[in-house]
Amino acid sequence: MKKRATVYDCSVIILPKIKNRAGNITPIHPFKNVPFDIKRVYYLYDVPGGESRGGHGHKELQQLIVAASGSFDVLLDDGENKKVVNLNRPYFGLLMPSGIWRELLNFSSGSICLVMASMLYSEDDYIREYEDYKQYVQGTLTL
Numbered sequence: 001m002k003k004r005a006t007v008y009d010c011s012v013i014i015l016p017k018i019k020n021r022a023g024n025i026t027p028i029h030p031f032k033n034v035p036f037d038i039k040r041v042y043y044l045y046d047v048p049g050g051e052s053r054g055g056h057g058h059k060e061l062q063q064l065i066v067a068a069s070g071s072f073d074v075l076l077d078d079g080e081n082k083k084v085v086n087l088n089r090p091y092f093g094l095l096m097p098s099g100i101w102r103e104l105l106n107f108s109s110g111s112i113c114l115v116m117a118s119m120l121y122s123e124d125d126y127i128r129e130y131e132d133y134k135q136y137v138q139g140t141l142t143l
């Protein structure tokens, strides 16, 4: 059986930044800047200031989360430990292995949450209820 990831396996990485007087570029390459192939990209925007989203877990999905603009907090929870990560630079990325519960909190107004995902969208991969997540990590529920 695969070892279950904990919040301590989630890390903030510093992404490359190509500097220019007229603005900077941050490229993200699969297998180079993230340890997976990028199958999907999505972004959250027009989130009202102070709003929260994304209270769910994923069974297999790995993600890199970037505050492409503005800032927000990511609450990470592995069923035992919790950790809050503040993302506030477009060249920081939160690398999340599979199996972690996460919530996105305290969006600054106008912020953009950019997500690089290892899988195509699949509702079957979501664990939407925290109680189900707790049971899932305890191995008592196969969702």
Ligand code: TYD
Pocket: 040, 042, 053, 054, 055, 056, 121
């Ligand atoms: P969801 O991941 O539940 O966002 P949050 O937890 O932040 O509210 O997605 C919200 C809705 O968008 C949900 O109905 C599924 C849909 N969705 C897609 O169709 N494709 C995607 O890639 C994503 C991320 C969401």
